[in-house]
Amino acid sequence: MTERGAGALRQDTSSLGIGPSSVRWDGDALLFDLDEITAPLPSRIRGQVRLIPHALADCALHLDAASCHRWTPIAPSAHVEVNLQSPAVRWTGTGYFDSNQGSESLETRLERWSWSRGNLRDGGTAILYDVIDRDGGETALALRFDRHARMQAFEPPPRASLGRSGWRIDRATRSDDGIARVERSLQDAPFYARAVIGSHLLGEPVTSVHETLDLARFRSPVVQAMLPFRMPRSNRR
Numbered sequence: 001m002t003e004r005g006a007g008a009l010r011q012d013t014s015s016l017g018i019g020p021s022s023v024r025w026d027g028d029a030l031l032f033d034l035d036e037i038t039a040p041l042p043s044r045i046r047g048q049v050r051l052i053p054h055a056l057a058d059c060a061l062h063l064d065a066a067s068c069h070r071w072t073p074i075a076p077s078a079h080v081e082v083n084l085q086s087p088a089v090r091w092t093g094t095g096y097f098d099s100n101q102g103s104e105s106l107e108t109r110l111e112r113w114s115w116s117r118g119n120l121r122d123g124g125t126a127i128l129y130d131v132i133d134r135d136g137g138e139t140a141l142a143l144r145f146d147r148h149a150r151m152q153a154f155e156p157p158p159r160a161s162l163g164r165s166g167w168r169i170d171r172a173t174r175s176d177d178g179i180a181r182v183e184r185s186l187q188d189a190p191f192y193a194r195a196v197i198g199s200h201l202l203g204e205p206v207t208s209v210h211e212t213l214d215l216a217r218f219r220s221p222v223v224q225a226m227l228p229f230r231m232p233r234s235n236r237r
Contacts, residue, residue: 001036001045003233019234028052030097034084039232047084051097054078055149063129065137068109069102076117076125076145094119096209107215109133116173118201118208123147126201126208128156128174142174144202157201162210165193171212175199183207190226191217 002019010017015024020035032049053075060072073096080095096117102109113131120126129141142156160180162171166188173180180199186209187194197210217223 001034001038001231003231005234008234037232040229044086045084046086047082047089050081050083051075051095052079052081053097053149054147057145057149057151059151061141063100063113063131063139064109064133065139066109066133068104069100069106071129072099072101073127073143073145073151074098076127076149076151077119077123077147096125106213107219110215112212112214112216114172114210114212116197116208116210118199118206120144120202120206121204126206128201128208130156130172130174140174154202160199162195162197165212167191167193169193169212169214169217171195171210173197173199173208173210174201176201176203189230190223191215191220 004019008019023032029050029052034045034047036045054077057073057076060070063069063071075097078095078097081092083090111132111134116128118126125145127143131139140156142154144152144154157174157176158178160173160175160178162180162182164170167190177200180197182195183198184196191214194211197208199206
């Protein structure tokens, strides 16, 4: 939530701290302790998020033809408990935990991606990933994870338009019938959009969290000049 210098980093085998916030593994769950200031309107986010994986996946996949970027769906499905004191927010639900690694910045290699994750009736998880490289290469992943986080790839369904976001970002996903809809917008930014969507996958209706990342927009000097107003930068240790 805040960009910080190397002096703000604390790390060992079971925890990672950046400034006043940290995440640690207690043997059963990931505990995110948050203490941050929002931007552009300052307010405090303070509290804890607890993520309990239903199972851990043992796989990593490359997102680009040059194998410069790797994605690991660590916990395709998890139980999440949110307990914030500021603002006063508390809820429980289903969540997800993954990791991205790369040998270069995303915008150097990639043009855009769309991603979605949805719960299936049998307790499994469906994840879609569509990535376009700057040189025009495309990667399409359609993955099903069962209750034990065992992965099985399936044929990517037809593309389905989701229309444009408020910032005029073209959004799309995949669906068995080529039809999908935005049910609720969660975040709308100049280069990023997140929403709850409805579609059909693997023969059943699925509600998913969907995101679009437009890295061509992100590279724009105008957007780069706007970033410090949305994500503050701190030199404090």
